[in-house]
Amino acid sequence: ALALLARPRAKRIPLKGRHVLITGGSSGIGLAMATAAAREGARVSILARNVARLEEARGAIRAATGQDVGVHAADVRDAAAVSGALDEAGPVDVLVCNHGVFVPQELEKQEMEEVKWMVDINLMGTFHLVKAALPAMKERTKETGLPASIAIMSSQAGQVGVYGYTAYSASKFALRGLGEALQHEVIADNIHVSLVFPPDTETPGFAEENKRRPELTNIIAGSSGGMKADDVARKALDGIKSGKFIVPCNFEGAMLAIATAGLSPQSSPLMAFLEVIGAGLMRFAAMCFQFNWFSTIENWYAKNKKHA
Numbered sequence: 469a470l471a472l473l474a475r476p477r478a479k480r481i482p483l484k485g486r487h488v489l490i491t492g493g494s495s496g497i498g499l500a501m502a503t504a505a506a507r508e509g510a511r512v513s514i515l516a517r518n519v520a521r522l523e524e525a526r527g528a529i530r531a532a533t534g535q536d537v538g539v540h541a542a543d544v545r546d547a548a549a550v551s552g553a554l555d556e557a558g559p560v561d562v563l564v565c566n567h568g569v570f571v572p573q574e575l576e577k578q579e580m581e582e583v584k585w586m587v588d589i590n591l592m593g594t595f596h597l598v599k600a601a602l603p604a605m606k607e608r609t610k611e612t613g614l615p616a617s618i619a620i621m622s623s624q625a626g627q628v629g630v631y632g633y634t635a636y637s638a639s640k641f642a643l644r645g646l647g648e649a650l651q652h653e654v655i656a657d658n659i660h661v662s663l664v665f666p667p668d669t670e671t672p673g674f675a676e677e678n679k680r681r682p683e684l685t686n687i688i689a690g691s692s693g694g695m696k697a698d699d700v701a702r703k704a705l706d707g708i709k710s711g712k713f714i715v716p717c718n719f720e721g722a723m724l725a726i727a728t729a730g731l732s733p734q735s736s737p738l739m740a741f742l743e744v745i746g747a748g749l750m751r752f753a754a755m756c757f758q759f760n761w762f763s764t765i766e767n768w769y770a771k772n773k774k775h776a
C-alpha cells in the first residue's frame with residue numbers, strides 16, 4: 469500500500485553532461501560537491517562573493533578532476549546580481565542552494581544586524597536563486613525530457629532548534645517550508661526538491677564558527693557527531709540523484725529525519741514504511757535527547773551561576 473502512496477514518484481536525476489550550479493561552491497561542503505559533480509562529468513558552475521576564493525576553487529577542482537568549472541561572483545542577497553549571474557551561467561539542470569552563514573550566540577547577546585544578516589543570506593538568498601533559475605529550468609526539463617533538481621542545504625539545526633542558534637535555526641527551518649511548498653509548485657515540470665540536513669561538518673566556515681560557539685551549543689550539536697565535507701557532499705549528491713526530498717547525512721540524521729518527517733513528501737516506499745513504523749520510537753528517542761539536553765543546560769547554568 470505504501471508503495472502506491474509514496475509521492476512524488478521516485479525519479480533518477482542524472483548529473484553526467486548536465487549543468488549543475490552550486491552556490492557557496494568555493495569553500496567547504498559546496499566545494500566538495502562541485503568537485504564530486506565535476507568528477508561525475510557534470511558541467512559545474514560555482515557562485516560566491518569572493519573572486520579570489522572562486523578562482524582558487526576553480527584551480528583546485530581542475531587539479532582534482534581535470535574539469536574546468538564556470539565561476540560567478542555574486543552576493544545572493546542581491547536579487548539583480550543573482551539573476552545576472554544565472555543569465556551568465558545559462559539554464560541550470562541541478563540548482564544547489566548551498567551558500568550559508570552561521571554565527572551562534574545567545575539571542576540576548578546577539579546583535580539584530582547579525583540575526584538579519586543570517587536570515588538575509590540563508591533564506592532570502594535562496595529565494596533569489598530559485599526565482600532567478602526556475603523559468604529556464606522549466607524550459608530545460610521540457611526540452612530534454614529529463615527530471616531536474618532544486619537542492620537546498622539546510623542543517624540538522626533546521627530539524628531541531630539548538631541553544632545559540634535562534635537566528636540560524638529559524639533561517640534553516642524556514643527553508644523546509646519553502647522546499648515543501650515549492651515541491652508542490654514544480655513537480656508538474658518534473659523538478660524535484662531536495663533538502664539536505666548535515667551535522668557539524670569540517671569546513672572553513674565551521675572552523676570560523678568554533679571560535680565563537682557557546683559551550684552549550686558545542687555540547688548539544690555534538691550529539692550528532694561530525695562529518696567531513698566530502699562525505700556530506702557524497703550523501704547530498706546521492707540524495708539529489710535519487711530525487712529524495714529529505715536527505716539525511718549520518719545515522720543520527722536518519723533518526724532525526726524519521727522523528728521530524730511531518731508531512732514532507734516521501735518517494736521511497738521503504739523509507740515510507742520505516743517512517744510509519746518508526747515514528748513513535750523516534751519520538752521516544754527525541755524525548756531522551758531533549759531530557760539529556762535540558763539536564764545539561766540546567767547543570768551548566770547551576771555551575772556557572774548565570775541568571776537564566
Ligand SMILES: NC(=O)C1=CN([C@@H]2O[C@H](COP(=O)(O)OP(=O)(O)OC[C@H]3O[C@@H](n4cnc5c(N)ncnc54)[C@H](OP(=O)(O)O)[C@@H]3O)[C@@H](O)[C@H]2O)C=CC1
Pocket residue numbers: 491492493494495496497498515516517518519521542543544545566567568569570589593621622623624665666667668669670671672673674
Ligand atoms: N559546516 C557545518 O558544520 C555545516 C554547514 N551547513 C550548511 O552548509 C552550507 C555550507 O557550509 P560550509 O561549507 O560549512 O560553509 P563555508 O563558510 O565553508 O562556505 C560558505 C560558502 O558560501 C559562500 N557565501 C557565503 N555568503 C554568501 C553570500 N552572501 N552570497 C554568495 N555566496 C555566499 C561563501 O563564499 P563567499 O564568502 O566568497 O561569498 C562560501 O563559498 C551552509 O548553508 C551551512 O549552513 C549545514 C550543517 C553543518
Ligand SMILES: CCCCCCCCCCCCCCCC(=O)[C@@H](N)CO
Pocket residue numbers: 570623624625628630666667668669674677688689690691692720721723724727750751753754757
Ligand atoms: C530522534 C532523535 C535523534 C536526535 C539526534 C540528533 C541531534 C542533533 C543535534 C543538533 C545538531 C546541530 C548541528 C548543526 C550543524 C550546523 O549547521 C552548524 N555547524 C553551522 O553550520
